[in-house]
Amino acid sequence: MRSGCVLKNFSTLDRDGGFRVPVALLLSSRPQMSSHAEIHHDSSSLAHFAQSVCKHSSLQVLLKQQKTTEKRAAVSSMKPVPLVLLITSVLLTTHIPLSTCRPRDLSLMNSQLDDVLLNRAGDDAVSYLVGEKLLQYLQRNLGAQKAGGVLHLPHFPTAQLRSPHEDNSLEELTEFSKRNDDPPISIDLTFHLLRNMIEMARIENQREQAELNRKYLDEVGK
Amino acid sequence: MSGTSRAQLCFLLLSVTALRGHARFLDIQDNEISPEGLLSLLSSELKRELPEEFVYRRALRCLDMVAVEGQFTFTAERPQLNCAVFFIGEPSDIISIEYDSVNVDCRGGDFVKVFDGWVMKGEKFPSAQDHPLPLYERYSDYCETGVTRPIVRSSQNVAMLFFRLHQSGSSFTVTFRKLINPFPCNVVSQTPEGSFTMIIPQQHRNCSFSIIYPVEIQIGELSLGQHNDLKRSIFGCAGSGDFVELLGGNGMDTSKMFPMADLCYSFNGPAQMKVGCDNTVVRMVSSGKFVNRVSFQYRLLGHQELQQMKGNSVEDVCLRA
Numbered sequence: 001m002r003s004g005c006v007l008k009n010f011s012t013l014d015r016d017g018g019f020r021v022p023v024a025l026l027l028s029s030r031p032q033m034s035s036h037a038e039i040h041h042d043s044s045s046l047a048h049f050a051q052s053v054c055k056h057s058s059l060q061v062l063l064k065q066q067k068t069t070e071k072r073a074a075v076s077s078m079k080p081v082p083l084v085l086l087i088t089s090v091l092l093t094t095h096i097p098l099s100t101c102r103p104r105d106l107s108l109m110n111s112q113l114d115d116v117l118l119n120r121a122g123d124d125a126v127s128y129l130v131g132e133k134l135l136q137y138l139q140r141n142l143g144a145q146k147a148g149g150v151l152h153l154p155h156f157p158t159a160q161l162r163s164p165h166e167d168n169s170l171e172e173l174t175e176f177s178k179r180n181d182d183p184p185i186s187i188d189l190t191f192h193l194l195r196n197m198i199e200m201a202r203i204e205n206q207r208e209q210a211e212l213n214r215k216y217l218d219e220v221g222k
Numbered sequence: 223m224s225g226t227s228r229a230q231l232c233f234l235l236l237s238v239t240a241l242r243g244h245a246r247f248l249d250i251q252d253n254e255i256s257p258e259g260l261l262s263l264l265s266s267e268l269k270r271e272l273p274e275e276f277v278y279r280r281a282l283r284c285l286d287m288v289a290v291e292g293q294f295t296f297t298a299e300r301p302q303l304n305c306a307v308f309f310i311g312e313p314s315d316i317i318s319i320e321y322d323s324v325n326v327d328c329r330g331g332d333f334v335k336v337f338d339g340w341v342m343k344g345e346k347f348p349s350a351q352d353h354p355l356p357l358y359e360r361y362s363d364y365c366e367t368g369v370t371r372p373i374v375r376s377s378q379n380v381a382m383l384f385f386r387l388h389q390s391g392s393s394f395t396v397t398f399r400k401l402i403n404p405f406p407c408n409v410v411s412q413t414p415e416g417s418f419t420m421i422i423p424q425q426h427r428n429c430s431f432s433i434i435y436p437v438e439i440q441i442g443e444l445s446l447g448q449h450n451d452l453k454r455s456i457f458g459c460a461g462s463g464d465f466v467e468l469l470g471g472n473g474m475d476t477s478k479m480f481p482m483a484d485l486c487y488s489f490n491g492p493a494q495m496k497v498g499c500d501n502t503v504v505r506m507v508s509s510g511k512f513v514n515r516v517s518f519q520y521r522l523l524g525h526q527e528l529q530q531m532k533g534n535s536v537e538d539v540c541l542r543a
Contacts, residue, residue, distance in 0.1 A: 187306045201289035
């Protein structure tokens, strides 16, 4: 074993140049322990150090061997397919950034906000509502930064909107403002007039259908 | 682990690490009213092109009702500020309106809008509860989307065109077509007499059949759901997801009409009811779990019958018997 302890060579070596070799050997096999292999000129301390290092490394080697045997045992007991599936699922979940799956993100809401503010803030009622909603939104999102700067909105009934509804409320507001832009188009007709119009349209339809049938039959009959 | 399986596993892991997950969402501007792109190839307008000499043409009036397919032109001889054209088809039709040529001044305040339904005295048919789209999506403005989407389709057998032209000489031409609707929901009847079978095939929606006359309705067959639940409450059909109601009122909006009768159970065999209102509606509410079907006939109530009903009834709401 390369990473094995070279304690057995230790006692036979000289003081200075000699014992650097096993330490070098130890260092080559356990590179992270190079910081420990500083200047230990005292042989006793070095012996202690070597013993502790050996113990540590042997322990670690033992542990590592144990782990690999355990792992091998586990791997050999487990079928390859579930293991592969487990590994692929772990790797795939770490690779898909979840934010790209979400179609609604902040930039969309910002563009909606701009649309609402610039284009539709002409109507008084709508601009008031827009202002209130905007205030709420800003409060909620920047409230953490402004300590104690919370404004009191007097008598605003929906001030306790929960954050999942925040997006919906903003969208509803833009929709509502769009709706307000449409003039209330309606025709004041009585049902009597409507019925007469339908009758006239039906007569026209039947007459035209009869004309079309006559043309088709003339074509076919030639 | 053997060498080959380990090699395979390593190869698999390498290939998996090389993959990246990407999510795409399709942002289809899918408006129910106007299909475009691939769907337009499948639309039936292309298949039903009549030859030129067979197309019906006439001029439109400021207030008009159209029930025949063809090409209609409106030319403004003087500024026309509030004009509406009603389109109506058979119960199993849906309306398709195509802008052929529009010569209006959009920036000058002119507009040409198609509404998916009918609006009268501020009341809409179908009501907001019966129509799949929100109100602002039922208006289709030529000045906004008419160039990109020249064909507008309704969801039922009625549609309207609103327009305002300020300059004399402005004009527009539209082609009106009727397309087949296999499961009509929300119908305005053209006639005071007739029969109809309304089927809602496992859809969670409400459908209304509106007869704008005082009529006697005879329900021949009602099939709601698959099993009769005896635990229904006595007071109407509240709580059950599938039922049929008869409404009567003096407006177009079914949500503002008065319930004349509720039918919660399936039955065979005629059940009659006279509704003496200006607008009589048979409305079916469906939960989506079952296939619901109702067949009914209707006939106009004569003047004498109406007088009789008026004599019998003490209520102020429109008459029922």
